[in-house]
Amino acid sequence: MSFESLSISDLEQNNAFTRRHVGPGAAEQLAMLEQLGVESLDQLIAQTVPETIRLSDDLGMAAGIDEAEALAELKAMADLNQVNKSYIGMGYYNTRLPNxxxxxxxxxxxxxxxxxxxxxxxxxxxxxxxxxxxxxxxxxxxxxxxxxxxxxxxxxxxxxxxxxxxxxxxxxxxxxxxxxxxxxxxxxxxxxxxxxxxxxxxxxxxxxxxxxxxxxxxxxxGSFGDIxxxxxxxxxxxxxxxxxxxxxxxxxxxxxxxxxxxxxxxxxxxxxxxxxxxxxxxxxxxxxxASEKMKRSVPGRIIGxxxxxxxxxxxxxxxxxxxxxxxxxxxxxxxxxxxALLANLASFYAVYHGPDGLKRIAERVHRLTAILALGMADKGLKTNACFFDTLSFEADAEVYERALARGCNLRVMNDKGANKGRFGISLDETTTAADVSELFEILFGENHDLNILNLDDRIRDGEAIGIRADQRREDAILQHPTFNRYQSETEMLRYMKSLENKDYSLVHGMIPLGSCTMKLNATAEMIPVTWPEFANMHPFAPLDQARGYHKMLKQLEEQLVEITGYDRVSLQPNSGASGEYAGLMAIRKYQESIGEGHRDVCLIPSSAHGTNPASAAMMGMKVVVTLCDEQGNVDLHDLAEKAELHAESLSALMITYPSTHGVYEEEIVEICQIIHKFGGQVYMDGANMNAQVGLAKPGLIGSDVSHLNLHKTFAIPHGGGGPGMGPIGVKEHLAPFLPGHVVSPIESLPAEGAVSAAPFGSASILPITWMYNRMLGRDGLKRSTEVAILNANYLAERLKSDYPILYAGRNGRVAHECIIDIRPLKEASGISEEDIAKRLMDYGFHAPTMSFPVPGTLMVEPTESESKLELDRFIEAMLSIRAEIHRVENGEWPLDNNPLTQAPHSQADLAADEWNRPYSRDEAAFPTERAKSRKFWPATNRVDNVYGDRHFICSCPDIESYMD
Missing domain, CATH: 3.40.640.10 (Type I PLP-dependent aspartate aminotransferase-like (Major domain))
Incomplete structure (x- = not known):
């Protein structure tokens, strides 16, 4: 079709965001469909997704818009925010991230x-x-x-x-x-x-x-400033x-x-x-x-x-x-x-400033606070005697209003009475001497007669320092060379770049991790995160100052309600695991409200994510594991038997859909009905929502609550291990039991029951998902899901003759991910799934998910954002690796000395004087022409996990090691 024959609407559609988000173009999609023996995406979806759950209508959302239009729309909302100078504190402060x-x-x-x-x-x-x-x-x-x-x-x-x-x-x-x-x-x-x-x-x-x-x-x-x-x-x-x-x-x-x-x-x-x-x-x-004695019980990740x-x-x-x-x-x-990303930012902040720079910042914040305290004392306004950056005091209620009129937010420490209130002022890195003068004017009027320089002279002479000598730190901090070498911008830039160069990310190639969708995080989606109107807002600022935020949050909730089929969404949980916890809490509170608080049994299929049983246990629930059949589906007979056995105490079923085994279970509607029949609620883990959006809705399938991994399905980037967001959608009967917040109450919810510190969790990254939904729109969201399914099935089809695909659904199709069974290959050759994972690095790929949900397997999820070219590159790598395994099986390479068990290969390997291996250096580092043309070098050789646990060290290496 010639461009001359297209209408203006056709031309505008060709500029839609969907075309750039979805990796395979129209011609590539046709070629992939041909490989699968189908004529269209519709036919593939009909063969893959059970008819009982497929939507008959499109999502009730607007069509997608282009990047510039979406950014303009969101910027108009951001402009509704009023970013005052914040003196609220409470663990949240203005700061300056070095450019x-x-x-x-x-x-x-x-x-x-x-x-x-x-x-x-x-x-x-x-x-x-x-x-x-x-x-x-x-x-x-x-x-x-x-x-x-x-x-x-x-x-x-x-x-x-x-x-x-x-x-x-x-x-x-x-x-x-x-x-x-x-x-x-x-x-x-x-x-x-x-x-x-x-x-x-x-x-x-x-x-x-x-x-x-x-x-x-x-x-x-303390929260009120006292030390x-x-x-x-x-x-x-x-x-x-x-x-x-x-x-x-x-x-x-x-x-x-x-x-x-x-x-x-x-x-x-x-x-x-x-x-x-x-x-x-x-x-x-x-x-x-924590103390040394607690090292094996400390929660979370520890780098060793x-x-x-x-x-x-x-x-x-x-x-x-x-x-x-x-x-x-x-x-x-x-x-x-x-x-992880935020921890890295904080660590780089400390590296850049070093111990002297941090001390200068801390001393300056404290000095300005001391000046403020001394001036307040001179005017008869009593504050806490010992402090670092926060002062609390009683004052006329009109002080708070005067602050607002000057664009300043004070903390309200109790309800403002008709005449008096208790307030707080917290200073920070961005506070200036001029700000302190303004605070004096707010507190005492413009004719306060307080001179900043005179007050500072008195403090330097030893008066009213706020921190007693016996409270002051005497030991040195941050003495390691890393915190003392990079205080110039040139050196800091080079240090950060040197670290970046050691890491594989989506800028290098596909990250095919099953169950952890690593799709495109479009630049347009990321831009609003650093807008000052979003970035510089205190979570407990007066609601009328955050009108733009709340308009965006409301629209995002409406988007997610439409996508999921639930009746209400809570945006508070700031991780998928936190969402699981909040969802189960809503179930338990609901059951308590109807006199069924005794229900405490949670049925969980054996294939479930590890966080599922952990979350249930944290909610005081007894976990009962149900079986899966040989095809990887929930064993319906075993489920019904256990639901009936525990009918009196059944609280919930936690199930992932599509299943963790990468297939759409045909009986999902019946599974939900069984649980409801015996008085339980259905929690549908939303980790695989990437295979439902636009095609099915968990709220219509029969589930009562789901969490949504915004850092997976809805494009929030993983950041090297976080941030993430795990909002939950619930049916109407569970809505009153969503998490509230004691400091900043949420509409129609009790002022308690929070699962995160802030009422909307990690609010500043929610514009990413708003942009994702707004730019893709009704049709783009559906197309993304369809192509995710197409890409996964294309991979499975191309690999199945060389690698067994463990589970498949109807018509031999997989959902948006597939599990490659390495166990038969390991039995025949001795090569393990870990060897394949490490060898993929030599080909320029991140490994798939290893040994989950089935030990001895690799779970691959290509997402909709990867092109056919990239999928073919991965397929080429996997087929080449299979040929290498054949050479081990045939005895050409010994099991203890071959490219797989020695993988990955570093530059140090190729530069070594000796090479005592039965394969060439070229075979080691450049196994294919494509691996040679876009080579990514692993920074180290295979890391010894056992050594690391036996010689546990979680601090920077000592100075001698660093110098060596």
Missing amino acids: VILRNVMENPGWYTAYTPYQPEISQGRLEALLNFQQMVMDLTGMPLANASLLDEATAAAEAMTLCKRSSRKKSNLFFIADDVHPQTLDVVKTRADYFGYELVVDAASNVAEHDAFGALLQYP SDLGELIESAKARDIKVAVASDLLALVLLKSPGELGADIVLGSSQRFGVPMGYGGPHAAFFA VSVDSRGEQALRMAMQTREQHIRREKATSNICTAQ
């Missing part, structure tokens, strides 16, 4: 499109950045061990509570929380404690030893055998004695103010540090130091990496997504 880090990490797809570093040989860069994060946290907290981040400060506090319990020898079920802990933290800890069966007591920190508790949570500095005598509190608690967790502030710890020095067992908090924008609540990396097959130092994720997948229903944590 060199902003441009080269936060806005760089080489960093934000990388996957969790399960394959360390091609992840050494981000592993080093995360190790720096751990070292930074260990130094500042004074603790010997730190993990690589958790979701936010509040959930980290909840994890600390459970760690205290399992580390305690006491039979007590009581957990103590100081009454100056941040209220949002208290809210989340209360939620978590309810279903663990813990009793909470909230009291003054000074009374910690008066309670027979197994653990205690203290805030240092307590932490050492005395910890000593009194330990005299009662109480484990002590301390929620703290990294910038304050630059100046204050560390909780570790003062005896804490656990130290946690948020690294947000180390350069990460507030973003209306996130994402931000929580930090979590090991060696590779050449004996060279290499990094990897250490033993606690996937606790929930190993321990399943015995797990005490369902942590899955961390906040």
Whole structure:
């Protein structure tokens, strides 16, 4: 068809975003369909997706629009936000991310499109950045061990509570929380404690030893600004055998004695103010540090130091990496997504500023606070005597209104009465002397007669410093060379680039991880994240200042309601695992409301994600595993039998659809009906929603609740292991039981029951999904799903003659992913799925998901964003690897010395003087012409996992090793 014959609407459609999001063009799709023996996408979908669940109508959404139009529409909403100067504090502060880090990490797809570093040989860069994060946290907290981040400060506090319990020898079920802990933290800890069966007591920190508790949570500095005598509190608690967790502030710890020095067992908090924008609540990396005795129980991911097959130092994720997948229903944590990208930002912030720069920032923040406090005292306004950056005081209620009129937000610490209120002011890195002068005018009027320079002179002479000499830090911090070498922008740029060069990401090629959709994160979707109107909003700012945010959030909820078929969506859970927890909580609260709180049995198929049984266990549920048949489907007879057996106590079924085995189960509607028949609710894990959007709706299939992995199906990038978002959709009867929020209540929900620190979780990344949905629109969303199914079936078809495809659905089709069974090959040749995974690196690919959900297999998910050219490159690699396995089977290469068991091959291998291998260096590093033309070099040889666990080190290597 000639362009002259097209109408203007046709021409505009050809400019649609869908054409750029979907990898295979029209000609490529036709070629792939021909390979599958079908004439159209419609025919393939009819053969693949059960008719009982297929939608008869298109999604009730608008057509997609192009990038410029969508950005303009979203910018108009962003402009509705009023970004005041924030003095609210409460764990969220204005900060300045150095531009060199902003441009080269936060806005760089080489960093934000990388996957969790399960394959360390091609992840050494981000592993080093995360190790720096751990070292930074260990130094500042004074603790010997730190993990690589958790979701936010509040959930980290909840994890600390459970760690205290399992580390305690006491039979007590009581957990103590100081009454100056941040209220949002208290809210989340209360939620978590309810279903663990813990009793909470909230009291003054000074009374910690008066309670027979197994653990205690203290805030240092406190939420109202006070710096307590932490050492005395910890000593009194330990005299009662109480484990002590301390929620703290990294910038304050630059100046204050560390909780570790003062005896804490656990130290946690948020690294947000180390350069990460507030973003209306996130994402931000929580930090979590603990004593040496707790190292095998610490939740989340820990980066450890090991060696590779050449004996060279290499990094990897250490033993606690996937606790929930190993321990399943015995797990005490369902942590899955961390906040790797944000932890990296915070670590680079510390590297760039170094110890002297951080101290300068901390001293400046504290000095301005001291100037403010001294001026307030001169005017008779009493504040807390000991402080770092936060002052609390009583003042006329009109002070708050005067602040608003000047574009400033103060914290309201209690309800403003007719005449008086209690308020807070928290200063930060961005505060200037002019801001302090403005605060004086807000507090005392324009004729206040307070002179900043005179007040500063008095402080330098030793008056009213806010931190007593015995509270000040005396030990050195951040002495490792990494934190002292890169203070020039040139050196910092080169350091970050050197790390980026060690990592494989979507900028290099396909990441075919099954169940963890690594699709295109379009640049247009990412742009709004750093808009100041979204980035610089405090999560507890007055609602009328966030009108743009709430308009966008409302539209996103409406989009997701339409896509899922549910009645309401909560955007609060900030990971898939958190979404699971929130969804099960809604089920349990609903059942309690109708007098069926005794229902506590959760049926889970044997193929389920590891977080499913972990989440159920955390909700106080008893997990009963149901069987799968030989085709990988839920065994309907076994399910019905167990549902009937537990009919009196059946609470829920957790099921993934399409199944974790990569097929659409034909009986899914009947499965839902069985559960409902016996009084249970259906939780449909949304990890595989990428194969439903536009074709089916979980809310119409029969499920009651699902979480949605926005970092998978809806294009939020993985960031090397986080951020993620796991909103939940629910049917109407569950809607009243969605998570609320105590600080910033959510419409029609109770002001409690939060699962995340902020009311909308990691709100600043939600524009990504809004853009994704808006640009693809009704037709593009459906086409994305169809092509995801096409790509997966094309791969399966091309590979099945050389590799067994473990499971297939109707007509021999798979859903959006397929499982390759390596077990027969391993039995015949001795080559394992790990050998194939490592060898793929030599061909320029990230490995598929290894040994999940079935040991000895590889699960491949190509997504809709990969072109036929890239799929063919992967197929070529897999077929070439199969030919290599034949050479091992035939005895041409010995099992202990061949390209697969020696993979991956590094530049050090090729540069070695000796080469005692039965294959050439060319075969090792350049197995195909395409591998040669776009070579990606693994940074290390195969990493020794056993060595790393036996010689556990989670800190930066010592200076001698670093110099060597």
